[in-house]
Amino acid sequence: MKKFVAEDSFWELFPDAQIGVVVARGMRPGVEVPKEGSEAIAKMLEDANAKADELLTSDIISQNEVVAVWRGAYQKFKTKKGARSSIENLLKRVLKGNPVGPISPAVDIYNTVSLSYALPVGGEDIDAIEGDVRLGITEGGDAFRALGDEEDSPTLEGELCYRDNVGAVCRCLNWRDGQRTALTDESSNALLVVESVDPSRADELAQAVDELAALIEQYLGGEIAAKAIITRDSPELVIDE
Template sequence: MQNFTVDESFWELFPEAEINILVLNNIQNRANDDEGKYEQLLADAQIKAKEYLTEEVFSQNPVVAQWREAYTKFKTKKGARSSIEALMKRIDQGKPLGSINPLVDIYNSISLEYALPAGGENIQKIDGDLHLGIAQGGEGFLPLGAEVDEPALPGEVIYYDQTGAVCRCFNWREAQRTMLTDDTTDAVLVIEALNPEQKARAQKAILRLKELVDQEFAIDSTAHVINANQPSATL
């Protein structure tokens, strides 16, 4: 049995944080004949995301500024930004978000609709337990689309397992090894929140995420709330 645990070192940096996870089993992550519904889902979410971009200067929007502030608390690779900033930048620049696969499309739509970082991993590709914590440095990491290992930096916030890093700088970069693909049958989806206002949105987001995946895959997924008082859950 695998667990997801958020290490004490993480809570020392972000004591108010809350990590919502959703565990899915026995799914078929392939688009059916009605592929247009995923594009529509993303298009609707992109319209809702614009509500969070109220400032003329992009970096002054709270959804961007709060995560940039969080990234000053730990070691990062130059240019690393939260996944929600990357999505919001596309919205700000008028660049549509394309369809990838059902799971990724669904969590991207939730990420945009609620302005929170979201991601997902293939449970069957995770080596042992999954952790969120502070890197020792040197944890192996092959990013999506790369051919050269880019190990984690000492002091960096990472998701990791016994093999190495799974995501770097929260959800900034995803590893090829555990990425969600058409062949994924068991997955864990993650929504990150750092302060009370974000947590309020995350509580709504995880319910909506569960509703969408349960409907899409005809399953009953399992949601868990991870915080300093309850730092672990079963995958």
């Protein structure tokens, strides 16, 4: 059995946070997504870029409220120099006129939801995860190699990250995914998360989670095995029996 667990050290920093979790099983490989499905996903991602542009109220990225809340969050734990939230990185591209392009069907779907709601969204391959996925402050030294990197970059003491029994899964909360557990075109079973540290956006978070699950079902044929909002009062969820 594997579980998703948000540890006490996370809630001590963000007592009112909510994390939407979707567990999808039996997703079809990217090459098996029908042409019309691929075209629909591409159009959704294009529209999401345009919607994100409308959400940006300032040309200075840090002055946009949906970014500022994460800038504040990242001041509460140790981070690698220059680390920013995943949603800031996506919105920065939109702001610079460099829209977020297609990567793979599953990633494109979660980027669509992330841009549409201006919330961090990510995904991991459940079959590559060893043991439970735990979100909390680490003592440092967790093994990690980021997507696209050729060298290891272990976690720092006092860093907030997702990790399993082998090492880090995603560093600095939602900054960078690791190669070991990242979703690929061949991933069949996925753990997807949507994060919010702003309690005023609870309804939007719930909508984003529902939309993410629906799109995975519709376009990738995935069965939604579990869907929940993780809170301090309900901090864990079984993700694999």
